[in-house]
Amino acid sequence: MRAVVYRKPFDVAVEEVPDPHIEHPNDVIVRITSSCICGSDLHMYEGRTTAEPGIVFGHENLGIVEDVGSGVTALEQGDRVVMPFNVACGFCKNCLAGLTGFCLTVNPSGFAGGAYGYAAMGPYPGGQAEYLRVPYADFNCMPLPAGTDHESDYALLAGIFPAGYHGCELAGVAPGNTVAVFGAGPVGLMAAYSALLRGASQVFVVDRVAERLAKAAEIGAVPIDFSRDDPVQQIMDQTRGEGTDAGIDAVGYQAVNASGDREDPAAVLNQLVRTVRPTGAIGVPGRYVPSDPGGIDEHAKRGVLRVALGALCEKGLRVSTGQANVKRYNRQLRDLITAGRARPGFVVSHELPLEEAPTAYQKFDQRIDGYTKVILRPT
Ligand SMILES: NC(=O)c1ccc[n+]([C@@H]2O[C@H](COP(=O)([O-])OP(=O)(O)OC[C@H]3O[C@@H](n4cnc5c(N)ncnc54)[C@H](O)[C@@H]3O)[C@@H](O)[C@H]2O)c1
Ligand SMILES: [Zn+2]
Ligand SMILES: [Zn+2]
Numbered sequence: 001m002r003a004v005v006y007r008k009p010f011d012v013a014v015e016e017v018p019d020p021h022i023e024h025p026n027d028v029i030v031r032i033t034s035s036c037i038c039g040s041d042l043h044m045y046e047g048r049t050t051a052e053p054g055i056v057f058g059h060e061n062l063g064i065v066e067d068v069g070s071g072v073t074a075l076e077q078g079d080r081v082v083m084p085f086n087v088a089c090g091f092c093k094n095c096l097a098g099l100t101g102f103c104l105t106v107n108p109s110g111f112a113g114g115a116y117g118y119a120a121m122g123p124y125p126g127g128q129a130e131y132l133r134v135p136y137a138d139f140n141c142m143p144l145p146a147g148t149d150h151e152s153d154y155a156l157l158a159g160i161f162p163a164g165y166h167g168c169e170l171a172g173v174a175p176g177n178t179v180a181v182f183g184a185g186p187v188g189l190m191a192a193y194s195a196l197l198r199g200a201s202q203v204f205v206v207d208r209v210a211e212r213l214a215k216a217a218e219i220g221a222v223p224i225d226f227s228r229d230d231p232v233q234q235i236m237d238q239t240r241g242e243g244t245d246a247g248i249d250a251v252g253y254q255a256v257n258a259s260g261d262r263e264d265p266a267a268v269l270n271q272l273v274r275t276v277r278p279t280g281a282i283g284v285p286g287r288y289v290p291s292d293p294g295g296i297d298e299h300a301k302r303g304v305l306r307v308a309l310g311a312l313c314e315k316g317l318r319v320s321t322g323q324a325n326v327k328r329y330n331r332q333l334r335d336l337i338t339a340g341r342a343r344p345g346f347v348v349s350h351e352l353p354l355e356e357a358p359t360a361y362q363k364f365d366q367r368i369d370g371y372t373k374v375i376l377r378p379t
Helices: 039-043 151-158 159-172 186-197 210-218 231-237 269-274 310-313 329-340 353-366
Strands: 002-008 011-016 028-037 061-068 082-083 130-136 180-181 202-207 223-224 242-248 275-285 318-321 350-353 376-378
Touching: 002 350, 011 329, 011 353, 028 151, 028 353, 039 353, 061 130, 061 151, 082 151, 082 310, 151 159, 151 329, 159 242, 159 275, 159 329, 180 186, 180 269, 180 329, 186 202, 202 210, 202 231, 210 223, 223 231, 231 269, 242 269, 269 275, 269 310, 350 353, 353 376
Parallel strands: 180 202, 180 242, 202 223, 242 275, 275 318, 350 376
Antiparallel strands: 002 011, 028 061, 028 130, 028 376, 061 082
């Protein structure tokens, strides 16, 4: 089959790789109809992870069940399904608590949590390919209505819609709250959208990319361009100097300075400490890593950042972090889409054949030509 294969930093290619097959009775094989490119893929693409050449990318996958293992009970050939990016077993301590992003059994490296097509997240090839093997399929496949309706809305259930929602959950966003979301990438836009779904009264979205800020304005959030002026001051000016009830970091360790020419990995965390009102909460779905070969200094390379812990404690702020436990939210979010109450697909800028993956990676990485969220269509 054809698949998007990582060759070296800034180089992916569509190549022939072996077809996946049923390896365990609990597996299914899914024919992929949609697979998204994620900001987390860029960390591997830029050579900032331990991803080995030859790995097939793609952890946000939707498709049609093609082949069913003998131990699978809830799925049949022809079912349309979307898979959480987390590979999870369903029976370990963390899975039983709903913390499927930190499954204790699926990752032989000993790290909690598994994912398709991701460095250090277990032996699961990705779905930017014609076919995908899904382990523990009864647990990891979520059924969708048959047909092709809402394909790009449902595809976002694999990753960024639940990840944005998770940001709100981590920050405890409640009706009437004011919320500051840093980052208007796909995750930030989904966090802002989720905050509005949850009844936030005012949502600020901070970024420097004009097309992305325009999308934030489109859904009713207040765009804040941090290349123009201090974003914290801009938000203070619009909240009578109070700051917001909640803050969400949807940027992670690749945060840049106002002119965009230098990385400043702790910038967003420190701005959130200044933005959120005393006793408020900060949710961090953005990714910070224990080691970053591309980090700007010796500390950043070891994943050690200068965060204003003193101010954070003095304000009594709560901080929660971590990958989204997608399975905890995807059913409810699916039903909002089916009922016409949520349309996360507004964030999708490009729907392209698999062959265009190399160009799509390049442009999404440079955040140019309006590349905000790309869905690859392998079949
Ligand atoms: N927790 C999860 O489960 C989960 C899931 C998916 C992605 N992620 C992580 O979320 C983060 C965002 O993902 P994405 O796909 O939206 O990526 P992205 O890179 O497309 O978006 C990041 C955005 O942040 C902006 N930005 C950079 N510096 C900034 C600053 N100082 N202030 C405000 N904005 C700034 C960039 O311009 C960009 O638009 C990444 O770290 C990704 O790894 C986490
Ligand atoms: Zn992702
Ligand atoms: Zn588990």
